Amino acid sequence: MLSVEEEKQVNEFCRINGIEANRELAFRALCHSSFTNELAQNGERILESNERMEFLGDAVLELSLAKTLFDEYSLSEGDMSKIRAMVGSEKVLSDVARFMRIGDFVFLGKGERQMGGSDRDSILADTFEAVLAAVFLTSGFEASVSFVQSKLCDYIDQAVNGELILDYKTSLQELTQARFSSRPSYETILDEGPPQDKWFKVGVFLDGKIVGEGEGRTKKAAEQLAAKHALEALSKGLDKAGAEK
Structure with a gap:
């Protein structure tokens, strides 16, 4: 019951x-x-x-x-x-x-x-x-x-379609090293709430510029989401640059 x-x-x-x-x-x-x-x-x-x-x-x-x-x-x-x-x-x-x-x-x-x-x-x-x-x-x-x-x-x-990525952080690092000879870094933007109910917001930076943000109940989850958003943004930028050539 x-x-x-x-x-x-x-x-x-x-x-x-x-x-x-x-x-x-x-x-x-x-x-x-x-x-x-x-x-x-x-x-x-x-x-x-x-x-x-x-x-x-x-x-x-x-x-x-x-x-x-x-x-x-x-x-x-x-x-x-x-x-x-x-x-x-x-x-x-x-x-x-x-x-x-x-x-x-x-x-x-x-x-x-x-x-x-x-x-x-x-x-x-x-x-x-x-x-x-x-x-x-x-x-x-x-x-x-x-x-x-x-x-x-x-x-x-x-x-x-061969597009499923299970580890966004690794995929982002591989992309940035290959395309920009640079590695991304992660910075906690927000860390709030009691220990049992934490909430994090993380930004991922490339050469000092923010390229993605993510939020989650753990830093790990927030970093993965930030990397996912960065991958999407960078991939669109590369596609656009390629189309303009």
């Missing part, structure tokens, strides 16, 4: 993400082991964490991606395997989870939340898979495929 606050949090999460899932299953999908362990240690409640659902969701994700690639693209077995691995990677799933605001809704133990667990790639990716399992258990495989396609379609297209 969910408390009033728990039900409210789960309902809001499902509402903003358009998720049709049994609320008990959705709640379990959002319950990290640090949360359920803390409840048990305090003698409050015995709850199952999302670990078993994450295991199921991982399998559903692989099959959903495989079916999508098989139905929608003319690719070899080897290419489908590579793209499925890229799109199903922790980096991609954690990015999607951030867009879905999973970090704001996942139930964590106090210690885990204070250590930044709400923005940890592994927790976000695992929770995404657990949420997928909730969709599968509620509505079946076809609904799961639709859910995966709605959340991952852009990444699938990018991977198929």
